[in-house]
Amino acid sequence: MKLEPVNKNEVIRYLRYGNHTPDEIIMNMIDECEQILLRKITPAFTYKIFDKEILSDKTIKPGGTNIILSGNDIREHLDKCEKLLMICVTLTHETDRLIKITQVTDKTKALILDAVANAAIEQVCDKVCEEIYQKLPDYFQTSRFSPGYGDFPLTIQKNFLNILDAQKRIGVTINNENIMNPMKTVTAIVGLSKHQLPQKKRGCCCCKNNQTCEYRKAGNTCGY
Amino acid sequence: MDIKSYIKNHMLFLDGGMGTQLQENGLELGGIPEMLNFTNPELITSIHRRYIDAGSDIVYTNSFGANRFKMSHTDKSVSEIIKAAIKNAKKATEGTNALVALDIGPIGQLLEPTGSLKFEEAYDIFKEQIIAGRDDADLIVFETMTDLYELKAGVLAAKENSDLPVFCTMTFEENMRTFTGCCIPSMAMTLEGLGVDAIGINCSLGPRELLPLVEELRKHTSLPLIVKPNAGLPDPVTNKYEITPEDFLSYMKQIVNAGASILGGCCGTTPAFIKIMKDNLTLSSDFTLPEKTEISAVCTPVKATFITEPRIIGERINPTGKKRFKEALMAHDIDYILSQALEQTGAGADILDVNVGLPNIDEKEMMISAVKAIQSITDVPLQIDSTIPEVIESALRVYNGKAIVNSVNGEDSSLETIIPIVKKYGAAVVGLTLDKNGIPKKADDRFKIAKKIIDYAVNAGMNKSDIYIDCLTLTASAEQEAVMETLKAVKRVREELGVNTVLGVSNISFGLPDRELINHTFLTMALSYGLTLPIINPNIASMTGAVRAFKLLSNIDKNSAEYISAYGNKQNEPVKSTNATSTLTLEEAIEKGLKNEASKITAELLQNTDPMTIINEMIIPALDKAGKSFEAGTTFLPQLILSAESSQASFEQIKKAMASNGEKSISKGKIVLATVKGDVHDIGKNIVKVLLENYGYTVIDLGKDVEYQAVVDAVIKHDVKLVGLSALMTTTLVSMENTIKLIRENGLDCKVMVGGAVLTPDYAMQIGADFYAKDAKESVDIAKKVLG
Structure with a gap:
């Protein structure tokens, strides 16, 4: 998997420019950071597909595993799906290291690299999913749903990585505070169904956390 | 069976997959395999037994994840789990000659500098496992490791807490690197240096994909090679592995031809895979392990540096004669040291000398911090430069890879203290040609000391290729006749003893005008006399240039490739915006x-x-x-x-x-900054730091993932009135709260400001902070308010 050119508007959003356009110096730095990342980073990913098992209390479980996908939002998200795809995508340690080294010599560039990496990983997720979907021509898909969205708890991350064997497969680990390492890593669940799925609204407007969301207060979104 | 001697000329069969066997027997994904040692011991014993019946000489206990971190959610202690796992395996060996290996996998958390687990903590975690198993297991295996640093902690724990043989296998990707970037030569030289008994590769790939990796590994070690491949690659949809025992065997034949002699399988393999190997594979009658390699090399996990040609050792991380550097050391300003490191590697240094010795500082603590910090941002190997054995040992312990120690000398007491440390950690060493009578005037006498050092070190079990001799540069202005004696000694040592040679070049010009000219000329002369490891200031273009030109002219730099890549594009370098300098304020x-x-x-x-x-x-x-x-x-x-x-x-x-005027730097007050425990996102904190420093505040930067107590300690030690805490994740806000609580409990007279993407002013007040800083700019306003 290779990185593709990054959506600059996303980068600018991550840098909290709002509707403003950065000046030429910063725009040039964004270009430069994009080139560095494209040249140096090979993303990695792993995934597994499970049958959707519904327990007596209506909670959902990936078949053959011991983890429960708790929360109403993930249940609604996977409504009408027969299978679920669990993926983990990472920009690898190389990205963290690059940002860290850059911080010593050029903190502005490090900040921009960080923003470019944030934009890049979303795009990589799109591409990875696209590749997987092509292998599953009989299935329709929901959008991606990540731990931390709505009432789907972050505390599931450890088990999530565990059943994907993410440490062995792509080197992703997690600490006691549920922070994944490498830092630019995303986990997500996609519902799969042989029948057309209803379009669901996405975004802050229909998130239950939109009044309390910490990302939103800081002018960002979690990606939901 | 004495494993250590048996494996020198025998083939040994290990077992196959345990986890995948357990899954076939009903273990759910995400379930804890180690708990089956209690809930279904018969199943565990029967799997071991089937492997032994199939031909395994050694079975691995079902304890891959039996460490403090991974088992924290179970109701069993690490010791209970490991003892049960060994018991189940031992039961399977009854009536056979099979042996039991205590199986240890990765901790599951990433070590510093990439992750947050401290090296010392990792050592403790492994130590607990080893103590639990050392009385009953026949050997210790570390497997599926991807982080050389973690593995080093494990090997040290094993060697320091047991006498059992140690096998190590790491997991590589097809690009011949592990996820953390470790390359095969670095793995080989680091582990062989630490004295493990066999090394190899397991998991991630099938035997076909592992073959080139085994061939590469064979080139870099004289130890027996272990190979435990997966049964091909798993299908993500069905979770099944792809290859048959017959296919597996055909590739394993090639792997044996490539030099491996300890064989087994990993994920997806079954007793049938072991049986077919046992029935069909034997070592050829003339099998011998390769001779010990006599190529000098040092490394970090990412980079192996072979000293088969002149290599530049950067001298700038050293306070001697540098007032600014001394000031940085006194202030524990690691960032300054890091900038010195990056400047030198950018200029062409192959190895960096690290000397942080200064009266009135804790050199050991400073050395450990410096080594860890430098290794977090550069890949070049380091040379640990200290006169204090304890400092050297502490540095070698936390160093990731194979380092150089600077230095030992020809005095008996020096050899007796330093060489055992160097040997234990598998480092290389610089031997200074001086002894209790000082530096001999004549080249022949220095040569004699060089020989004494080499003989001593080789007798102690070191490789001759790991000893680098420094014939000592004397100052030309004071002892002009000594210059040629030094060079003559270099020539003899190089030609007659065949070892690499070191010289601190810059000494030569002390007290003379235009030092660069003298240094540069002496360097060129010394290279011609056989100097291979010049210690120089690589930031001076003519010095690095002399080494590059020398390599070109002496036909080392083939096709002038290195030279052209360094200088060929000079005219194309973008012109930095300097046009307006004169008019800008x-x-x-x-x-x-x-x-x-x-x-x-x-x-x-x-x-x-x-x-x-x-x-x-x-x-x-x-x-x-x-x-x-x-x-x-x-x-x-x-x-x-x-x-x-x-x-x-x-x-x-x-x-x-x-600093050069001898004036103390100005400070408007001290501020402690930390990214709280568990949080590794420190960009925000670093931005705040720069801004605060710009306004004249002295920032004591505790870094990321900082223990609560460390913040309190720093406040007390430096008598600080303002603390800034940062947290980026909702999951670490609780660490922020706990840190503040501890500050309050200690009754410290200091204000706390907090910041971070997920914080709100309300929450900041709720957790007891005095100030909420919405951005870096506001942290300066707060500092002005508190400190003036």
Whole structure:
């Protein structure tokens, strides 16, 4: 998997420019950071597909595993799906290291690299999913749903990585505070169904956390 | 069976997959395999037994994840789990000759510097496992490791807490690197240096894909090779592995031909895979392990540096004669040391000498911090430079890879103390040709000392290729006749003893005008006499250039490739925006974020302007202006940081000038900054740091993932009145709260400001902070309020 050119508007959003356009110096730095990342980073990913098992209390479980996908939002998200795809995508340690080294010599560039990496990983997720979907021509898909969205708890991350064997497969680990390492890593669940799925609204407007969301207060979104 | 001697000339069969066998027997994904040692011991024993019946000489206990971190959610202790796992395996060996290996997998958390687990903590975690198993297991295996640093902690724990044989296998990707970037030569030289008994590769790939990796590994070690491949690659949809025992065998034949002699399988393999190997594979009658390699090399996990040609050792991380460096050491300013490291590697240093010795500082603590920090940002190997054995040992312990120790000398007491340390950690060493009578005047006498050092070290079990001799540069202005004696000694040592040679080149010109000319000329002469490891200032273009030119002219740099890549594009380098220098003011340079200009203008101003005037009348107003437009929303964070970095460049000039005038640096007060425990996102904290420093505050930066107590300790030690805490994740806000609580409980007279993307003013007050800083600019306003 290779990185593709990054959506600059996303980068600018991550840098909290709002509707403003950065000046030429910063725009040039964004270009430069994009080139560095494209040249140096090979993303990695792993995934597994499970049958959707519904327990007596209506909670959902990936078949053959011991983890429960708790929360109403993930249940609604996977409504009408027969299978679920669990993926983990990472920009690898190389990205963290690059940002860290850059911080010593050029903190502005490090900040921009960080923003470019944030934009890049979303795009990589799109591409990875696209590749997987092509292998599953009989299935329709929901959008991606990540731990931390709505009432789907972050505390599931450890088990999530565990059943994907993410440490062995792509080197992703997690600490006691549920922070994944490498830092630019995303986990997500996609519902799969042989029948057309209803379009669901996405975004802050229909998130239950939109009044309390910490990302939103800081002018960002979690990606939901 | 004495494993250590048996494996020198016998083939040994290990077992196959355990986890995948357990899954076939009903273990759910995400279930804890180690708990089956209690809930279904018969199943575990029967799987072991089937492997033994199939031909396994050694079975691995079902304890891959039996460590404190992974087992924290179970109701069993590490010791209970490991003892049960060994018991189940031992039961399977009854009536057979099969042996039981205590199986240890990765901890599951990433070590510093990439992750947050401390090296010392990792050592403790492994130690607990080893103590639990050492009385009953026949050997210890570490497997599926991807982080050489973690594995080093494990091997040290094994060697220091048991006498059992140690096998190590790491997991590589097809690009011949592990996820953390470790390459095969680095793995081989580091583990062989630490004295393990066999090394190899397991998991991730099938035997076909592992073959080239085994071939590469064979080139770099004389130890027996272990190979435990997966049964091909798993299908993500069905979770099944793809290859048959017959296919597996055909590739394993090639792997044996490539030099492996300890064989087994990993994920997806079954007793049938072991049986077919046992029935069909034997070692050829003339099998011998390769001779020990006599190629000098040092490494970090990512980079193996072979000293088969002159390599530059950068000398700049050393306080001797450098006032600015001394000041940085006194202030524990690691960032300054890091900038020195990056400057040298950027200029062409192959290895960095690290000397942080200064009276009145804790050299051991400083050395450990420096080694860890430098290794977090560069890949070049390090040379640990200290006169204190304890400092050397502490540094070698936490060093990731194979380092050089600088130095031992020909005195018996020096050899007796230093060589055992070097040997234990598998390092290389610089031997100085002096002894209790000082530095011999004549080349022949220095040669004799060199020989004594080499003989001693080789007798102690070191490889001759790991000893580098320093024939010692004397100052030409004081002992002119000694220059050629040094060079003659270098020549003899190189030609007759066949070892690499080191010289600290810059000493030669002490006390003379135009030192660069003398240094450069001496360097060129010394290279011709056989110097292979010049210790120089690589930032001086003519010095690095001399080494590159020498390599070209002596036909080492084939096709002038290295030389051309260093100099070929010189004319194409983009011209930095220097056109406006003369007309810009310092304020403008800072506002526009032009670092180089800010630095240059400051240097010019310092000729006739008082530093305080520059700070108060130029830098601070410029920063204020940048801050105001940031607040007003007309400029944005990247520009603010650019301005801050430009003023930092300006400050660096001021600090340098003041240090060389012997003036103490000015400080408006001390502030402790930390990213709280568990959180590893430190960009925000680092931005705050730069800004605070620009306003003249002294920042004591505790880094990321900081223990609560460490913050309290720093506040007390430095008598600090303001603490800044940062947390980026909702999951670490609780660490922030706990840190504040501990500060309050200790009754410390200091204010706390907090910040981070997920914080709100309300939450900040709720957890007991005094101030909420919404951005870096506001942290400066708070500092002004608290400290003035």
